Amino acid sequence: MVAAGSINVAVRVRPPTSWEATRLPQATYDSCIRTDGALSISPAKAVTNNAPLREVIQIVDDRVLTFDPEERDASRAFVERGFLPPGTKRYKDRRFIFDKVFDHQARQEDVFHNTAKPLLTNLLDGYNATIFAYGATGCGKTHTISGTDADPGLIYLTMADLFQRIEDRREEFIIDVVVTFLEIYNEEIRDLLTESGTPTPRGGLQIREDKTVKVVGLQELRPKSADEVKAIVALGNSRRTQSPTHANETSSRSHAVLQVHVTQAPRTANITEQRTMGTFKLTRLLKFSLGGNCKTVMIVCIAPTSLHFDDTQNTLVYAERATRIKTKVVTRNVVNVDRHVGQYVEAINRLNLEVSELKQKLAGKRDVEADKERRRRQEAAAEVARSKSDMQVKAEQMQPSIVDGASCAGKVAIAEAKLKVIRTRLAQLDAEASTSSALSADLETERQLLRALAGPEEDVVKAQSALNVRVQRSNNSDAMFDATLRAVSERKSDKLDEYAGDNVKLDARWRKAEMERAKAEASRDVLKEAITTQAEAMVSLIGLVSRCTVMLSDASRILGTATAEGRDGLEATAKALSSSLGHVAESNDEAFKALLGHSVASYAVGAAPSSLQSFKGYPATLGRSTSGPSTSSQPAKPRVSRRSSSYGSAAPGSPLRKGHKSPRRSLRSSIAPSTAPYRRVSDKEKGKKKGVQWRDEAGQGNIDDGGLGAPTTTPSITLSTPDAAESSSASVFGPSSSVQKRPASVAGSESDWEDEKTEDSFNVSFSHNASLDASTSTVSASAIRKRPRASRLDPSFLKSKSRGSNLESLAENDEDIMMGTPTKRPLGDRNMNRIPSPTGSSSSSSTMDPLHIPKGRERQHGSPAKRVPMTPKVVLGLSKGARRRSVIGPMRNDRPRRRSSMIPQLSPVDRDGNNSGDTSQILNKSVGGARRVPINGGERSPAKRVKRMSLLSGPSSRMNASARLKIPDANTSAEMSFSKGVGKPTWR
Numbered sequence: 003m004v005a006a007g008s009i010n011v012a013v014r015v016r017p018p019t020s021w022e023a024t025r026l027p028q029a030t031y032d033s034c035i036r037t038d039g040a041l042s043i044s045p046a047k048a049v050t051n052n053a054p055l056r057e058v059i060q061i062v063d064d065r066v067l068t069f070d071p072e073e074r075d076a077s078r079a080f081v082e083r084g085f086l087p088p089g090t091k092r093y094k095d096r097r098f099i100f101d102k103v104f105d106h107q108a109r110q111e112d113v114f115h116n117t118a119k120p121l122l123t124n125l126l127d128g129y130n131a132t133i134f135a136y137g138a139t140g141c142g143k144t145h146t147i148s149g150t151d152a153d154p155g156l157i158y159l160t161m162a163d164l165f166q167r168i169e170d171r172r173e174e175f176i177i178d179v180v181v182t183f184l185e186i187y188n189e190e191i192r193d194l195l196t197e198s199g200t201p202t203p204r205g206g207l208q209i210r211e212d213k214t215v216k217v218v219g220l221q222e223l224r225p226k227s228a229d230e231v232k233a234i235v236a237l238g239n240s241r242r243t244q245s246p247t248h249a250n251e252t253s254s255r256s257h258a259v260l261q262v263h264v265t266q267a268p269r270t271a272n273i274t275e276q277r278t279m280g281t282f283k284l285t286r287l288l289k290f291s292l293g294g295n296c297k298t299v300m301i302v303c304i305a306p307t308s309l310h311f312d313d314t315q316n317t318l319v320y321a322e323r324a325t326r327i328k329t330k331v332v333t334r335n336v337v338n339v340d341r342h343v344g345q346y347v348e349a350i351n352r353l354n355l356e357v358s359e360l361k362q363k364l365a366g367k368r369d370v371e372a373d374k375e376r377r378r379r380q381e382a383a384a385e386v387a388r389s390k391s392d393m394q395v396k397a398e399q400m401q402p403s404i405v406d407g408a409s410c411a412g413k414v415a416i417a418e419a420k421l422k423v424i425r426t427r428l429a430q431l432d433a434e435a436s437t438s439s440a441l442s443a444d445l446e447t448e449r450q451l452l453r454a455l456a457g458p459e460e461d462v463v464k465a466q467s468a469l470n471v472r473v474q475r476s477n478n479s480d481a482m483f484d485a486t487l488r489a490v491s492e493r494k495s496d497k498l499d500e501y502a503g504d505n506v507k508l509d510a511r512w513r514k515a516e517m518e519r520a521k522a523e524a525s526r527d528v529l530k531e532a533i534t535t536q537a538e539a540m541v542s543l544i545g546l547v548s549r550c551t552v553m554l555s556d557a558s559r560i561l562g563t564a565t566a567e568g569r570d571g572l573e574a575t576a577k578a579l580s581s582s583l584g585h586v587a588e589s590n591d592e593a594f595k596a597l598l599g600h601s602v603a604s605y606a607v608g609a610a611p612s613s614l615q616s617f618k619g620y621p622a623t624l625g626r627s628t629s630g631p632s633t634s635s636q637p638a639k640p641r642v643s644r645r646s647s648s649y650g651s652a653a654p655g656s657p658l659r660k661g662h663k664s665p666r667r668s669l670r671s672s673i674a675p676s677t678a679p680y681r682r683v684s685d686k687e688k689g690k691k692k693g694v695q696w697r698d699e700a701g702q703g704n705i706d707d708g709g710l711g712a713p714t715t716t717p718s719i720t721l722s723t724p725d726a727a728e729s730s731s732a733s734v735f736g737p738s739s740s741v742q743k744r745p746a747s748v749a750g751s752e753s754d755w756e757d758e759k760t761e762d763s764f765n766v767s768f769s770h771n772a773s774l775d776a777s778t779s780t781v782s783a784s785a786i787r788k789r790p791r792a793s794r795l796d797p798s799f800l801k802s803k804s805r806g807s808n809l810e811s812l813a814e815n816d817e818d819i820m821m822g823t824p825t826k827r828p829l830g831d832r833n834m835n836r837i838p839s840p841t842g843s844s845s846s847s848s849t850m851d852p853l854h855i856p857k858g859r860e861r862q863h864g865s866p867a868k869r870v871p872m873t874p875k876v877v878l879g880l881s882k883g884a885r886r887r888s889v890i891g892p893m894r895n896d897r898p899r900r901r902s903s904m905i906p907q908l909s910p911v912d913r914d915g916n917n918s919g920d921t922s923q924i925l926n927k928s929v930g931g932a933r934r935v936p937i938n939g940g941e942r943s944p945a946k947r948v949k950r951m952s953l954l955s956g957p958s959s960r961m962n963a964s965a966r967l968k969i970p971d972a973n974t975s976a977e978m979s980f981s982k983g984v985g986k987p988t989w990r
């Protein structure tokens with residue numbers, strides 16, 4: 003329902019016709035050249051003031067116009083009006099206000115949009131609507147309503163819009179349009195749609211007025227488009243009564259009414275059908291339009307010139323009155339139509355048809371939806387694949403650089419760790435140097451060496467090092483990789499739905515995790531390699547240090563023994579030891595150089611105090627608890643081990659043995675077999691300060707010198723490093739070229755003395771091939787581990803404790819090695835204290851290692867044991883053919899062996915200290931020694947086994963670590979060298 007209102011009145015001013023235009027005044031000016039030469043323009047003169055017409059409509063705005071406005075130009079006003087008495091109003095000058103005013107330039111579309119179009123919505127909602135044109139003849143009513151083919155009027159424009167709206171509602175409504183066209187002329191109604199000649203009722207068609215006004219018998223047409231309506235209107239106009247007027251040659255002289263009935267019913271019809279009806283266009287027919295149940299628009303057409311002065315004035319006055327017409331409350335034209343039963347079938351069929359159509363549409367719509375969904379998923383999958391591919395490509399591009407950076411970072415971290423330790427130790431050394439006048443030679447050498455070792459590490463850790471540059475490059479690559487992952491995972495795309503987006507994000511996170519894993523693995527590999535390298539170096543150093551320690555203790559013991567013996571052998575012993583230790587140091591340095599790439603000797607400081615005098619010990623942990631190099635005011639003190647302190651307490655030049663506990667004790671924890679023999683030496687026994695322990699233990703033991711007296715040969719001990727070939731050959735278990743060089747030592751070194759006190763075999767061999775690993779590095783750990791610990795109740799236990807000098811054991815091992823019977827070779831007759839012939843024909847036994855301890859005492863071919871007073875002598879050098887003799891302990895059959903008998907003995911000399919000459923005689927005399935072990939028939943005890951310590955590599959391996967003691971005269975050698983098979987320092 004629309005609230006009550008009034009008729010909308012719009013005024014359209016048509017343009018002047020060509021006839022009128024020629025009669026309107028034209029603005030002219032009179033110009034002339036004055037006498038002074040100036041151009042003179044006079045106001046318009048009354049040269050055109052005789053124009054018969056003038057404009058009487060002045061448009062103020064789109065709603066206001068002035069009829070017959072006052073002329074501002076007085077001269078022109080005088081011309082127009084002539085002389086008028088004062089007080090007389092010369093102009094109407096009346097102002098009118100309407101709902102809309104169109105000037106002569108308004109187009110048909112402008113008029114349509116502001117008048118008819120708003121009514122169409124109401125029409126389709128069931129409200130009546132009327133548009134009619136009003137005005138004098140020739141003022142433009144036909145032009146506004148009908149128009150021309152080239153410029154169609156409101157009928158065509160309205161119908162075109164109506165059919166468009168109907169088309170838009172066709173899915174929901176069934177809309178029926180019926181058109182009638184009639185003419186009212188001389189109070190008679192004539193149907194314009196009937197064929198000419200069709201009989202019409204007398205007086206024209208009749209009007210039947212009920213609730214509505216309806217003309218009976220009108221031809222109704224159902225156009226389907228605006229063009230059909232246009233054709234209908236054209237046809238009807240051609241049938242109108244026309245008669246020219248003075249104002250319009252084609253004046254219609256009648257009223258034409260085009261009625262458009264629109265009936266609209268919803269497609270979802272029920273038993274009752276609700277229909278809305280609207281009707282468009284006069285006289286009685288406009289009864290409901292002018293004040294009835296209708297929305298009405300009145301278009302007032304006027305002429306602009308004074309030619310239609312009165313008509314225009316009357317029209318405007320009438321139109322103004324029309325604006326004051328109040329309409330009723332407009333209601334919808336809604337009727338409920340009760341269907342006949344017979345119509346149900348029709349409705350059902352129509353509904354079924356509609357249902358099937360809708361089903362088809364729905365199915366098609368579903369197919370379309372399915373296709374769209376499938377296409378969308380394919381596009382999403384393609385987008386996901388593209389994103390993953392982008393990340394994979396970037397990962398493959400960046401991974402080498404990133405992983406390389408992780409490796410480099412690991413190496414830098416390792417270098418920093420090394421440098422930290424080195425600096426800590428250097429800080430300790432510097433602190434010690436600052437407290438004392440000068441560092442001892444060993445400490446100064448250590449400091450120089452550590453500084454040399456720190457140099458490469460500092461090069462590595464500095465910011466612009468090659469490794470750090472690679473780390474920085476890797477960080478950049480890592481950042482780019484992260485940015486790529488972030489950009490791809492956050493990429494905005496209409497093709498990616500929620501799940502596809504999560505898929506891409508998960509892939510990005512997986513890529514990141516994979517990259518982190520690769521970095522961790524690279525870092526791990528670097529650390530693992532570093533640990534392996536360090537472990538190799540540490541193992542080598544352990545061997546080097548431990549063996550050197552043992553050798554030093556041996557040298558100390560030898561010196562101590564020589565000191566106890568008196569000055570006779572002390573000088574020679576010291577000289578020999580000096581030479582041997584020098585060779586050991588050289589070999590040691592060679593090994594060290596091969597291991598770390600630096601020669602200790604090159605850093606040795608000769609002018610510094612003796613390292614032995616000022617030796618205090620070694621740092622154990624380098625102040626591991628400290629966070630870095632010692633920078634505190636309190637310098638870190640090197641940790642001095644208990645054992646080292648005992649060394650340090652020894653007076654310079656005094657026998658190192660004095661006052662110190664057996665240094666071998668400290669080795670027990672690391673090398674059990676090596677420590678085992680020294681357990682035999684008790685503190686009690688040490689308290690006796692025996693020069694040679696075996697004599698005191700035996701109580702009656704003497705060196706059986708065979709009456710030869712003291713040896714006259716100058717004791718000498720030489721540790722030499724053979725050439726590589728010799729070293730290699732010596733390291734081979736089995737016959738080699740060195741066998742021929744050292745026959746005497748091989749045969750003669752195997753004594754029953756040794757057999758008696760050695761039942762266990764202890765082989766220590768460092769074998770380095772390409773690398774030192776568990777498979778090739780055999781510290782004879784198996785022998786160590788597998789050998790059952792001897793019970794104290796087991797006689798072999800005592801034997802297992804017995805051990806000779808390490809230096810000599812090396813020589814023994816060499817001999818055994820060269821004989822091809824390295825460990826378990828039973829001792830044969832030739833190895834039993836065979837007395838060499840005076841001519842030295844028994845060279846194999848007469849040539850002795852000066853450090854070789856006699857292996858026992860034996861009877862010569864079963865001769866009864868003969869006690870021969872013997873003076874223990876340490877023979878460090880024997881002339882060729884000399885023979886060591888063991889005078890240790892009583893014979894086995896005489897009394898149980900004591901532990902003290904297992905104390906290693908050095909080479910025996912005769913009572914007079916003469917170890918030169920016929921060794922066989924010495925040995926003969928020693929047969930009767932109180933502690934000899936009887937060996938019947940010169941055969942070895944089957945229970946005896948050879949005790950050996952070998953630091954040689956296996957026969958098939960290259961010699962990388964070996965120890966040999968070589969006595970030039972005896973063709974035996976002891977050498978010690980550490981080297982890696984690849985000759986590359988293992989520090990880095």
Ligand SMILES: Nc1ncnc2c1ncn2[C@@H]1O[C@H](COP(=O)(O)OP(=O)(O)OP(=O)(O)O)[C@@H](O)[C@H]1O
Pocket residue numbers: 015016017019137138139140141142143144145146247250252253254255303
């Ligand atoms: N707005 C207009 N623009 C241009 N020409 C117009 C306009 N209005 C009317 N005319 C012209 O004026 C003349 C008269 O117009 P029209 O025939 O529509 O008048 P009328 O009011 O219908 O006359 P009648 O009542 O006698 O039929 C026509 O030649 C028409 O083309």
